[in-house]
Amino acid sequence: MQGWTGKILRINLTKKKIVTQEFDANFAQTWLGGRGFAAKILWDELKPGTNALSPENKLIFSTGPLTGASLPSSGKLLVAVKSPLTGGYGDGSIGTWACVMMRKAGYDALVFDGRSQEPTIVKVEDDKTEFLDGKDYWNLGTFETEKSLKKQYGSVTGVVAIGQAGENMVKYANVVSQEGRGGGRPGIGAVMGSKNLKAVAIKGTKELPAADMTELKKLGLEGYRTVLAEPNYKFWKRQGTMSTIEWSQENSVLPTCNYKEGVFDGADAIGGFAMEKLKVSQRGCPQCNMTCGNVITDTDNEPAELDYENVTLLGANIGLDDLKKIAHLNRLCDNYGVDTISLGNVIGFIMEASEKKLVDYPIEWGDFEKAKVLTEDIVYRKGNMGTMLAEGVRHASEKIGKDSQKWAMHVKGLEITAYDCHTTPAMALAYGTAASGAHHKDAWVIGWEVKYGRESYDEAKVDKIIELQRIRGGMFEGLTTCRLPWVEVGFKLDWYPKFMKAMTGINITLEDMYTVADRIYALIRAFWVREFGNKWNRNMDMVPARWFTEPLTKGAFKGTKLDQTGYENMLQLYYKKRGWDQRGIPTKSTLATLGLQDVAQQLSQHVQLNP
Numbered sequence: 360m361q362g363w364t365g366k367i368l369r370i371n372l373t374k375k376k377i378v379t380q381e382f383d384a385n386f387a388q389t390w391l392g393g394r395g396f397a398a399k400i401l402w403d404e405l406k407p408g409t410n411a412l413s414p415e416n417k418l419i420f421s422t423g424p425l426t427g428a429s430l431p432s433s434g435k436l437l438v439a440v441k442s443p444l445t446g447g448y449g450d451g452s453i454g455t456w457a458c459v460m461m462r463k464a465g466y467d468a469l470v471f472d473g474r475s476q477e478p479t480i481v482k483v484e485d486d487k488t489e490f491l492d493g494k495d496y497w498n499l500g501t502f503e504t505e506k507s508l509k510k511q512y513g514s515v516t517g518v519v520a521i522g523q524a525g526e527n528m529v530k531y532a533n534v535v536s537q538e539g540r541g542g543g544r545p546g547i548g549a550v551m552g553s554k555n556l557k558a559v560a561i562k563g564t565k566e567l568p569a570a571d572m573t574e575l576k577k578l579g580l581e582g583y584r585t586v587l588a589e590p591n592y593k594f595w596k597r598q599g600t601m602s603t604i605e606w607s608q609e610n611s612v613l614p615t616c617n618y619k620e621g622v623f624d625g626a627d628a629i630g631g632f633a634m635e636k637l638k639v640s641q642r643g644c645p646q647c648n649m650t651c652g653n654v655i656t657d658t659d660n661e662p663a664e665l666d667y668e669n670v671t672l673l674g675a676n677i678g679l680d681d682l683k684k685i686a687h688l689n690r691l692c693d694n695y696g697v698d699t700i701s702l703g704n705v706i707g708f709i710m711e712a713s714e715k716k717l718v719d720y721p722i723e724w725g726d727f728e729k730a731k732v733l734t735e736d737i738v739y740r741k742g743n744m745g746t747m748l749a750e751g752v753r754h755a756s757e758k759i760g761k762d763s764q765k766w767a768m769h770v771k772g773l774e775i776t777a778y779d780c781h782t783t784p785a786m787a788l789a790y791g792t793a794a795s796g797a798h799h800k801d802a803w804v805i806g807w808e809v810k811y812g813r814e815s816y817d818e819a820k821v822d823k824i825i826e827l828q829r830i831r832g833g834m835f836e837g838l839t840t841c842r843l844p845w846v847e848v849g850f851k852l853d854w855y856p857k858f859m860k861a862m863t864g865i866n867i868t869l870e871d872m873y874t875v876a877d878r879i880y881a882l883i884r885a886f887w888v889r890e891f892g893n894k895w896n897r898n899m900d901m902v903p904a905r906w907f908t909e910p911l912t913k914g915a916f917k918g919t920k921l922d923q924t925g926y927e928n929m930l931q932l933y934y935k936k937r938g939w940d941q942r943g944i945p946t947k948s949t950l951a952t953l954g955l956q957d958v959a960q961q962l963s964q965h966v967q968l969n970p
């Protein structure tokens with residue numbers, strides 16, 4: 360087999376046992392890599408109902424056949440677990456040298472299970488894997504942990520670490536690499552912490568297993584040159600995702616004060632042009648020539664990386680209009696290893712609860728000092744408030760009650776990313792049907808929807824969501840490479856079959872990859888349904904009541920809210936097109952068409968399946 364290393368490294372932290380497992384070409388082509396491998400492993404190996412923070416949960420670092428090669432933006436790692444935040448499938452993707460090194464060490468995936476007695480660090484160097492004492496690293500932030508490991512093992516070492524949030528099992532703790540490349544919002548850091556695994560350090564020296572390395576290098580060079588020549592490239596390099604702040608403000612979709620509104624009075628102060636005046640440098644993921652991490656100095660004069668999501672959630676959504684203060688909160692999050700999107704939701708939620716006098720905890724919109732204190736309280740689970748909010752928005756709203764569930768902004772327990780959907784039904788449905796809960800990475804349909812016409816609830820929107828889920832949530836998450844060259848500078852999709860041919864020697868068309876994407880979606884859906892059994896119902900795919908019941912009070916779309924019947928009709932159509940039944944469960948024949956007969960058989964032991 361070429362393209363894939365064909366090896367998964369199995370690391371049991373309880374027994375300190377290491378096994379190399381081999382897989383064949385059939386497995387590789389059926390699941391592609393990244394998200395496909397992770398979903399398959401979790402489905403096959405996790406007993407239904409496993410406590411996500413128990414030793415039995417699996418922590419998966421997974422790559423795809425293009426990961427790590429000299430190809431545009433190919434330095435991404437998929438991290439996945441059964442999520443302690445949602446109880447379902449959870450993953451995230453981060454740009455890190457660790458994935459390049461992992462492939463060079465000869466592995467497509469690392470799978471951790473068990474729990475170490477003491478804090479530990481796993482070091483992988485080509486064929487040698489060691490367990491190192493991690494006690495001296497416990498209670499360190501991710502920055503210092505990585506710096507210290509690199510000092511000991513060399514600057515080319517790829518490091519993925521948790522901070523104090525992961526150690527304390529904050530349910531939306533993530534994993535961090537390279538001082539700002541974080542991912543794994545559904546609590547991947549919490550699972551890593553529950554295993555007493557502080558960090559993973561990886562070094563590899565082998566050649567990637569390319570079928571035709573000469574052709575791959577040639578295509579890679581052409582690809583990089585094409586990215587550089589795209590007309591949008593220059594502006595992208597100036598602002599990266601930060602220009603989306605202006606776009607969202609202009610289109611009334613910028614989450615403001617816990618998604619009450621879609622416009623923010625302080626938007627100009629936190630947008631891309633404001634950022635450009637403060638920018639001191641740029642960072643990015645490996646193998647990328649369109650790096651998008653904009654660095655400014657924060658209130659302590661320390662460097663911090665900004666992007667659209669973290670600035671919106673820690674800015675507009677909590678009423679804060681000062682980029683240096685936002686940068687400081689962001690830097691705290693990256694160092695503590697807590698996700699900025701979920702934290703921005705949690706802080707926005709409690710600010711609203713405080714405003715409504717539902718909690719005895721005074722904190723006003725835009726209160727930077729209190730937001731800092733609250734962040735630390737959450738990370739260390741201090742006091743009743745820190746402890747409650749460390750569990751996420753869904754849990755906090757269940758605790759507080761008093762109708763706060765209506766404005767607890769999550770889907771399936773995963774807090775919503777940075778698009779307000781009062782006026783955008785397709786984007787709402789994209790959140791409702793994303794693989795791990797409310798995330799835009801599977802189908803960022805809002806850009807298309809705003810041009811197409813946001814008022815309709817029609818079939819074209821459902822088709823577009825499925826098309827994007829296939830490309831973004833299936834193909835890119837499987838390959839595992841960054842989707843942004845395609846999304847942001849117009850790098851054409853037909854490059855990817857060419858890359859695949861040079862890497863694997865096989866003709867794999869876009870259509871082939873979309874079929875794999877459908878298989879991955881059906882399996883992930885089966886995983887959710889198996890976990891929830893008879894408690895599963897279509898309400899799991901609903902978005903927060905706020906968007907249906909409370910119209911916007913500001914901006915060009917003042918008075919607008921989502922139509923619930925329209926949303927439900929689109930959801931029904933989505934199920935039909937996916938071959939899922941009225942409850943959103945894949946039918947037996949859909950699973951069989953995708954080659955998942957065994958999944959149908961197992962799933963029918965948990966819920967009644969329709970033919």
Ligand code: SF4
Nearest residue numbers: 643644647650651841
């Ligand atoms: S475009 Fe941005 S997110 Fe994508 S690989 Fe490059 S730096 Fe990373």
